[in-house]
Amino acid sequence: MPKRSAGLMMYRQLTNELEVFLVHPGGPIWARKDKGAWTIPKGEYGPDENPLAAARREFEEETGFVATGEFADLGTVQQKSGKVVTVWAFEGDCDPLQLTSNTCQIEWPPRSGHQLEIPEIDRGRWFSIEEARKYIREEQQPLLDKLVPAIRVQ
Template sequence: MSKSAGLLMYRRAPHGCLQVLLAHPGGPYWRGKDAGAWTIPKGEYVAPEEPLAAALREWGEETGFDASPPFMPLGEVAQKSGKRVSAWAFAGDCDPGAMRCNTFEIEWPPRSGRMQSFPEIDRLAWFGLDEARQRIHAAQAAFLDRLERAL
């Protein structure tokens, strides 16, 4: 069973509404998918790496932004694939258009023999909680609920 860890940045919009920063996965499999496709910036880790250390590493690799404590634990969820995802929330602000993300390579199109590079995430966006619940991966919606209760 694989494990991932990630961070959920949140802020209060000028009108007081709570907003969260979500990531849209990059690559050809996610092109054109929206509802249920967005995620917290996260990535896999293996022991002995600590989950929060992995979340901080992945945040930097996938967004190019800094993350500042305190980090609020949001617990763990299990996705349908069996992957376990742990998350922490933190207050912050950033311009999604300034994102810098690492890339991965896959053979594309399949069985073409040609390797292509794609960003791990192709865009970031701020969403109010109601809209975020429509866009985020179903299992990860629990992180939004936990953040809302905690604040």
């Protein structure tokens, strides 16, 4: 059975332009990667955990922002690793400069035995839908297509 993750795509509409909030993974592996590296806040959840509750928890852990409001189901996408990610969209706003992420341990350099503590997310940014297509992970691009029909754009 593939691993499962749940995530949230926060969106806002400013002056007739829809924007989505994406985050950039932290650590040395992602440090020099930009286009195609950004993602929605997401994380794995256990068999007894509600996926939407897990998505909300992960969003707060990875950004420091609380996700509230109505959540529109965007379905699932499959990562290249095989992991299946279930995603919801919600309307919100935040200042990316206020992002605070939890940390995790990685072995760096690989196979060195040395542990390095890194933020899971090193920054966040608002993107127009067109711009997001260039920066979001390829497997998550279909979420951008599902967003507009799933929400009521004003």
